[in-house]
Amino acid sequence: MLYGVQTPRRRDAQRNRSAIVEAATELMLGRHTTVLMPEIARRAGVGQATLYRHFPDRQALTAAVVAHELARLEAFVAARADRPAAFRDVLAELLRTQIAMRPLVLHVRRLDRQTRDRYQQRMITTLTAPLRSAQQAGLVRSDLTPADLALLCTMVEGVVEAAGPDAATRSIDLMLDGVCVTAPQA
Numbered sequence: 001m002l003y004g005v006q007t008p009r010r011r012d013a014q015r016n017r018s019a020i021v022e023a024a025t026e027l028m029l030g031r032h033t034t035v036l037m038p039e040i041a042r043r044a045g046v047g048q049a050t051l052y053r054h055f056p057d058r059q060a061l062t063a064a065v066v067a068h069e070l071a072r073l074e075a076f077v078a079a080r081a082d083r084p085a086a087f088r089d090v091l092a093e094l095l096r097t098q099i100a101m102r103p104l105v106l107h108v109r110r111l112d113r114q115t116r117d118r119y120q121q122r123m124i125t126t127l128t129a130p131l132r133s134a135q136q137a138g139l140v141r142s143d144l145t146p147a148d149l150a151l152l153c154t155m156v157e158g159v160v161e162a163a164g165p166d167a168a169t170r171s172i173d174l175m176l177d178g179v180c181v182t183a184p185q186a
Contacts, residue, residue, distance in 0.1 A: 096172060128146045
């Protein structure tokens with residue numbers, strides 16, 4: 001770093017970093033609750049030294065995967081921005097991804113509170129405009145607040161813990177039926 005200006009990463013370094021994040025994301029979609037760093041390096045096609053050069057510890061890698069998933073959510077939302085009825089699909093995708101990426105959820109729990117709150121706020125911010133649009137169209141309960149979206153994630157997490165992923169998937173359908181209305185509100 002020269003005079004406080006960060007130099008851009010070389011292309012190969014950028015490719016390696018992307019490959020590591022993609023590999024970690026894929027592995028966190030697996031059935032195992034623990035994802036080992038050597039397995040991530042192997043799947044990314046890089047050595048462990050390269051992995052640790054980019055991500056000095058599991059928390060740094062977890063942060064990168066969360067940022068990647070939030071960017072994916074933002075793109076998913078942006079692609080449906082002009083369709084208020086898509087809010088249900090967006091919320092379902094978010095909650096189902098939460099179940100599918102169980103290892104990531106467990107790693108995020110170990111992050112400091114401030115970091116977790118920052119990620120949660122980014123998620124809420126991403127979903128606020130689509131929520132308001134769906135509410136204005138009469139497709140979502142008018143009393144649902146952006147903060148309630150985080151509560152829905154907490155509820156799904158509780159069901160996963162107590163009854164497992166199949167029950168959590170069913171709980172999503174029940175929640176969505178409670179949040180979304182079938183006919184516009186009068």
